[in-house]
Amino acid sequence: MKIVVSVEDAGVIDEAVKYSPTFIEIRLDRMAGDLLDQVRVIREKTAIPLIATLRSREEGGRFVGNADLWTRIIGPITRYVDFVDVEARYRDHAPLIKSQGVQILASLHTSEMPTPPELGKIESMLRSYGDIPKIVVKPRTTDDLLALVAFTHQAQKPICTSIMGAEFRYARAILPLFGSEFMFCHAGTPTAEGQYHIQEARQIADLLK
Numbered sequence: 391m392k393i394v395v396s397v398e399d400a401g402v403i404d405e406a407v408k409y410s411p412t413f414i415e416i417r418l419d420r421m422a423g424d425l426l427d428q429v430r431v432i433r434e435k436t437a438i439p440l441i442a443t444l445r446s447r448e449e450g451g452r453f454v455g456n457a458d459l460w461t462r463i464i465g466p467i468t469r470y471v472d473f474v475d476v477e478a479r480y481r482d483h484a485p486l487i488k489s490q491g492v493q494i495l496a497s498l499h500t501s502e503m504p505t506p507p508e509l510g511k512i513e514s515m516l517r518s519y520g521d522i523p524k525i526v527v528k529p530r531t532t533d534d535l536l537a538l539v540a541f542t543h544q545a546q547k548p549i550c551t552s553i554m555g556a557e558f559r560y561a562r563a564i565l566p567l568f569g570s571e572f573m574f575c576h577a578g579t580p581t582a583e584g585q586y587h588i589q590e591a592r593q594i595a596d597l598l599k
């Protein structure tokens with residue numbers, strides 16, 4: 391099980407790396423000050439692969455600029471990271487990011503629960519510009535969750551699926567067992583409702599090996 395620890399503060403890196411995350415996601419939209427400098431500090435602290443995420447407000451984050459501002463912020467950061475999370479609204483900038491040797495985590499976050507055919511269309515759209523599609527949805531019933539697990543199991547790999555909200559937070563540990571590439575967690579401050587702390591995530595991953 392690949393663990394992604396999502397951080398908004400370079401100060402938690404030393405604690406986070408104790409639990410051997412596979413990736414560290416830097417949530418640029420939840421940080422203040424000189425973003426490039428903070429990414430550089432994190433890069434100097436660890437060799438663990440980094441994901442840069444500048445999450446739009448429309449998809450649950452705090453970034454409110456347009457695509458041009460998004461790419462002006464992300465551009466200088468690509469040299470320090472291994473992946474960039476690119477929402478469909480920013481997809482036009484994906485080729486330039488890839489040309490800089492960075493992989494694309496093509497993401498979509500919705501507070502709805504798409505049907506299986508809709509999930510397939512979303513997956514195809516994300517794969518059209520990204521290396522790994524990431525689909526985050528909000529199941530409302532156990533049947534919704536079972537449909538997401540089945541979709542994940544049957545989908546082309548790699549793929550990342552996850553859920554929003556606390557009601558089905560246990561799905562964060564289950565979806566990777568059926569093929570989801572990552573389990574997102576936090577290192578003290580959740581960047582999304584329902585995340586487990588990385589210490590818990592490591593325990594879960596080790597117990598479910």
Ligand SMILES: O=C1C[C@@](O)(C(=O)O)C[C@@H](O)[C@@H]1O
Nearest residue numbers: 396443526553574581582585
């Ligand atoms: O897309 C995701 C998943 C996530 O929203 C979660 O639910 O853990 C956390 C985000 O930081 C990350 O970019």
